Amino acid sequence: xxxxxxxxxxxxxxxxxxxxxxxxxxxxxxxxxxxxxxxxxxxxxxxxxxxxxxxxxxxxxxxxxxxxxxxxxxxxxxxxxxxxxxxxxxxxxxxxxxxxxxxxxxxxxxxxxxxxxxxxxxxxxxxxxxxxxxxxxxxxxxxxxxxxxxxxxxxxxxxxxxxxxxxxxxxxxxxxxxxxxxxxxxxxxxxxxxxxxxxxxxxxxxxxxxxxxxxxxxxxxxxxxxxxxxxxxxxxxxxxxxxxxxxxxxxxxx
Amino acid sequence: xxxxxxxxxxxxxxxxxxxxxxxxxxxxxxxxxxxxxxxxxxxxxxxxxxxxxxxxxxxxxxxxxxxxxxxxxxxxxxxxxxxxxxxxxxxxxxxxxxxxxxxxxxxxxxxxxxxxxxxxxxxxxxxxxxxxxxxxxxxxxxxxxxxxxxxxxxxxxxxxxxxxxxxxxxxxxxxxxxxxxxxxxxxxxxxxxxxxxxxxxxxxxxxxxxxxxxxxxxxxxxxxxxxxxxxxxxxxxxxxxxxxxxxxxxxxxx
Numbered sequence: 001x002x003x004x005x006x007x008x009x010x011x012x013x014x015x016x017x018x019x020x021x022x023x024x025x026x027x028x029x030x031x032x033x034x035x036x037x038x039x040x041x042x043x044x045x046x047x048x049x050x051x052x053x054x055x056x057x058x059x060x061x062x063x064x065x066x067x068x069x070x071x072x073x074x075x076x077x078x079x080x081x082x083x084x085x086x087x088x089x090x091x092x093x094x095x096x097x098x099x100x101x102x103x104x105x106x107x108x109x110x111x112x113x114x115x116x117x118x119x120x121x122x123x124x125x126x127x128x129x130x131x132x133x134x135x136x137x138x139x140x141x142x143x144x145x146x147x148x149x150x151x152x153x154x155x156x157x158x159x160x161x162x163x164x165x166x167x168x169x170x171x172x173x174x175x176x177x178x179x180x181x182x183x184x185x186x187x188x189x190x191x192x193x194x195x196x197x198x199x200x201x202x203x204x205x206x207x208x209x210x211x212x213x214x215x216x217x218x219x220x221x222x223x224x225x226x227x228x229x230x231x232x233x234x235x236x237x238x239x240x241x242x243x244x245x246x247x248x249x250x251x252x253x254x
Numbered sequence: 255x256x257x258x259x260x261x262x263x264x265x266x267x268x269x270x271x272x273x274x275x276x277x278x279x280x281x282x283x284x285x286x287x288x289x290x291x292x293x294x295x296x297x298x299x300x301x302x303x304x305x306x307x308x309x310x311x312x313x314x315x316x317x318x319x320x321x322x323x324x325x326x327x328x329x330x331x332x333x334x335x336x337x338x339x340x341x342x343x344x345x346x347x348x349x350x351x352x353x354x355x356x357x358x359x360x361x362x363x364x365x366x367x368x369x370x371x372x373x374x375x376x377x378x379x380x381x382x383x384x385x386x387x388x389x390x391x392x393x394x395x396x397x398x399x400x401x402x403x404x405x406x407x408x409x410x411x412x413x414x415x416x417x418x419x420x421x422x423x424x425x426x427x428x429x430x431x432x433x434x435x436x437x438x439x440x441x442x443x444x445x446x447x448x449x450x451x452x453x454x455x456x457x458x459x460x461x462x463x464x465x466x467x468x469x470x471x472x473x474x475x476x477x478x479x480x481x482x483x484x485x486x487x488x489x490x491x492x493x494x495x496x497x498x499x500x501x502x503x504x505x506x507x508x
Contacts, residue, residue: 066471067473067476068473068475068476090468090476090479090480108444108445108447108448109447109448109451110448110451110452110455110466112455112459112464115455115458121447122447123444123447125444147444147447149444151440154438155438155440157479157480157483158434158435158437158438158440158483159435159440159444159445160480161434161480161483161484162430162431162432162434162435162445163431163445163448164467164468164480164493165427165428165430165431165434165493166427166428166431166445166448166449166452167448167449167452167466167467168465168466168467168468168469168470168500169427169492169493169496170424170427170428170449170452170453171452171455171456171461171464171465171466171467172461172465172496172499172500172503173419173420173423173424173427174419174420174424174456174461174464175461175462175465175503176416176419176499177416177417177419177420177461178416178460178461178462180412180415180416180419181412181413181416183412184408184409184412186405186409186412186413188460188461190362190377190379190401190403190413191362191413191416191417191420192456192457193362193363193375193376193377193401194362194363194364194417194420194421195420195421195424195453195456196453196454196457197363197364198364198420198421198424198425198453199424199449199450199452199453200450201364201366201369201425202425202428202446202449203446203450204369205366206432206442207425207426207428207429207431207432207442208429208432210366210425210428211422211425211426211429212364212421212422212425213418213421213422213425214344214418214422215422216422217320219321219322221322222321222322222344225344225411226344226411226414226415226418229411229412229415230415234498234499234502235499237495238423238495238496238499239418239419239423241491241492241495242423242426242492244488245426245430245488245489245492246422246426248488249426249429
């Protein structure tokens with residue numbers, strides 16, 4: 001049984017906590033949070049603390065707090081030579097405090113407070129300094145997911161960069177689509193089947209092969225007409241840049 | 255029984271044809287295509303022709319050919335006062351030849367040759383010049399889909415513009431993600447659960463509320479680090495522009 005202390009009580013911490021609780025391989029022995037109020041989202045029967053000095057002895061400490069706070073926080077932990085993993089896509093493992101054994105346990109998914117998560121299909125990217133620590137993380141990863149990959153910090157930063165494109169930037173495209181429709185009082189629901197199919201297509205087709213649309217087929221007339229329709233200069237500029245990028249990728253020129 | 259002639263034998267024509275064949279409300283009496291070879295994708299028991307002069311008498315003629323060929327093609331039809339609908343998101347209804355009664359039957363979805371389509375969930379956007387023609391199109395739309403909307407040409411061009419963002423541009427974001435990973439020999443499969451969840455999220459959450467990531471949380475350190483990682487100047491520029499657009503939408507400044 002892997003004994004875990006979770007450091008943090010936000011969205012990722014809560015989802016991980018639930019997934020660990022559902023597994024026979026590990027045990028969440030404590031959840032730490034700086035603020036008492038944050039611990040409200042943690043199941044009531046779990047041991048919690050807001051005091052660093054009261055953190056229990058465990059096999060693994062998982063830091064699940066905002067990316068920009070991880071490094072400094074890792075230096076404040078009042079113990080040594082323990083296995084400490086963060087859960088971030090963007091922070092290099094070596095940046096963790098050298099007081100403890102460094103590791104990463106990064107679930108590659110976007111988490112929302114109120115959405116249930118099926119961890120079994122979420123890739124868990126792990127990294128550690130020693131093979132025995134890596135073995136423990138692998139065991140823990142497999143306890144909650146079918147997809148565990150050993151990914152080093154340099155690969156992970158590329159993964160996280162790619163994730164920003166396919167998640168954050170994609171979501172902004174949805175926002176622009178919704179803005180264009182709301183100007184005309186057209187329901188965003190009309191776009192939902194298209195959004196679902198666009199995402200489903202690349203499960204079996206490479207995104208390069210799945211590309212369609214005016215830019216792909218070099219339909220200058222439609223491109224010019226659509227750019228005239230865009231009132232927002234920011235969106236107009238984005239349309240132009242994205243169209244040129246598609247031209248470039250698919251070997252066409254303006 | 256609505257008697258239909260389909261003009262065209264490409265991907266949209268073939269998918270529509272199949273959907274009509276599965277319905278009791280309509281009958282595909284003929285498929286026309288300029289080239290004999292294109293008619294290979296049409297079920298063998300259907301009447302087909304490559305000659306405009308041999309097109310049969312029908313209640314509705316559906317033009318399903320590339321956008322930029324629709325207007326000219328509609329002028330070449332050798333009959334008058336018939337109901338002729340195109341299936342395009344970007345062509346205004348009034349641009350069809352005045353020889354016939356103009357209409358639009360636009361299925362708002364991305365179609366691929368080898369992917370099965372469930373029409374019942376695809377929004378069908380219809381437009382016609384008279385209420386009786388609109389009634390016929392509505393009946394036909396309901397024969398294959400649960401979602402039929404009356405959408406005029408000005409609304410339809412906005413819908414099509416929004417579709418370019420949420421489909422074509424989103425797919426290009428997937429392409430960039432896949433390129434970033436292939437440089438490091440990391441499998442694109444790792445991103446697929448994230449892509450699926452990003453699309454699923456907006457079924458219940460507005461895209462503006464669903465936004466996450468370094469740009470949303472004003473994490474300048476991560477943004478600068480990620481921009482340094484992007485080797486392609488096109489992708490670097492896109493990252494910068496998309497980040498600024500998210501700042502703008504969510505009330506932050508660089």
